[in-house]
Amino acid sequence: MALTRKQLRAVAVAASLVCVGSLTAWWLHCGRTGALCGDPSDCRAGACVYGVCVAPEDTPANDYLYSARWHDDSARMRRLILRGLRLRSGMRVADIGAGQGVVTQAALDRVGPSGHVYATDIDPRAVAGLRALAQRCGATCKLTPVAVHAPRDTGLGDVPDGSLDRVCMINSLSFQRIFGRAADRTYLATLRAKLKPEGELWVHVDVLEPWERGAASMAALLREAGYGYVAQVPMPADIPAAVPVIRVGGWQGTLRRGFVLVARPSAGRS
Numbered sequence: 001m002a003l004t005r006k007q008l009r010a011v012a013v014a015a016s017l018v019c020v021g022s023l024t025a026w027w028l029h030c031g032r033t034g035a036l037c038g039d040p041s042d043c044r045a046g047a048c049v050y051g052v053c054v055a056p057e058d059t060p061a062n063d064y065l066y067s068a069r070w071h072d073d074s075a076r077m078r079r080l081i082l083r084g085l086r087l088r089s090g091m092r093v094a095d096i097g098a099g100q101g102v103v104t105q106a107a108l109d110r111v112g113p114s115g116h117v118y119a120t121d122i123d124p125r126a127v128a129g130l131r132a133l134a135q136r137c138g139a140t141c142k143l144t145p146v147a148v149h150a151p152r153d154t155g156l157g158d159v160p161d162g163s164l165d166r167v168c169m170i171n172s173l174s175f176q177r178i179f180g181r182a183a184d185r186t187y188l189a190t191l192r193a194k195l196k197p198e199g200e201l202w203v204h205v206d207v208l209e210p211w212e213r214g215a216a217s218m219a220a221l222l223r224e225a226g227y228g229y230v231a232q233v234p235m236p237a238d239i240p241a242a243v244p245v246i247r248v249g250g251w252q253g254t255l256r257r258g259f260v261l262v263a264r265p266s267a268g269r270s
């Protein structure tokens with residue numbers, strides 16, 4: 001029987017609750033395929049994979065997600081995007097969901113003291129880190145950290161319309177359909193208004209969760225939001241697009257690589 005991820009988790013949670021306080025129940029339920037685990041010794045046989053006991057015959061096809069290869073591929077993706085952004089001295093850039101500021105720092109290095117980078121984040125801890133970064137670089141760079149207060153608030157209200165050369169959204173916002181299409185469209189249209197006509201929005205999602213929009217759906221949303229040009233940037237061919245990471249019973253969990261999209265307000269290619 002094929003179980004959905006939700007069903008699997010419900011079964012595992014129920015089994016682990018039974019485990020508490022009952023030795024017989026432990027023998028009956030715990031450590032079986034599908035039970036929650038934190039360590040291989042929690043499972044009677046097979047392995048503990050991503051927190052779930054799997055049978056020996058279900059051991060995952062590979063451990064890509066925990067490998068150095070995964071790390072390298074993710075770093076390569078970031079380098080590919082930074083090259084694609086073609087940042088130059090004096091450019092004005094917004095890094096949406098800047099996190100620890102890795103891309104922000106790279107952007108600051110490229111746009112120089114005559115450029116300007118706005119780095120937004122919804123997590124106050126990230127904003128504190130971005131403020132520290134702004135203090136460290138002082139007069140040698142123009143960095144404006146922005147605290148975002150709601151998931152569909154761009155935080156760029158003070159940025160003049162038509163003034164940005166690039167907006168990048170790298171593994172930050174995920175368009176999961178939970179805020180509704182209208183809110184997502186309005187959010188992306190607000191970013192479009194901030195861009196120069198030939199400016200570019202780069203969107204990268206590294207791992208595509210099952211509930212997130214894929215490239216085609218996201219591209220359609222961008223067009224609805226008024227972007228005249230939307231294109232998918234090919235991922236390097238040797239980065240696997242889909243990796244089977246866990247198998248429990250008949251259910252197969254597959255990690256799907258996300259996408260890179262570039263969108264411009266104007267219709268023409270540059």
Ligand SMILES: C[S@@+](CC[C@H](N)C(=O)[O-])C[C@H]1O[C@@H](n2cnc3c(N)ncnc32)[C@H](O)[C@@H]1O
Pocket residue numbers: 096097098099100101102103120121122123126148150151152153169170171172173174
């Ligand atoms: C995985 S990190 C990626 C950080 C960075 N872009 C990078 O590539 O290293 C995701 C960041 O997006 C932020 N984030 C999530 N939703 C957001 C939103 N609606 N607006 C702004 N930031 C958001 C999170 O707080 C987190 O710092």
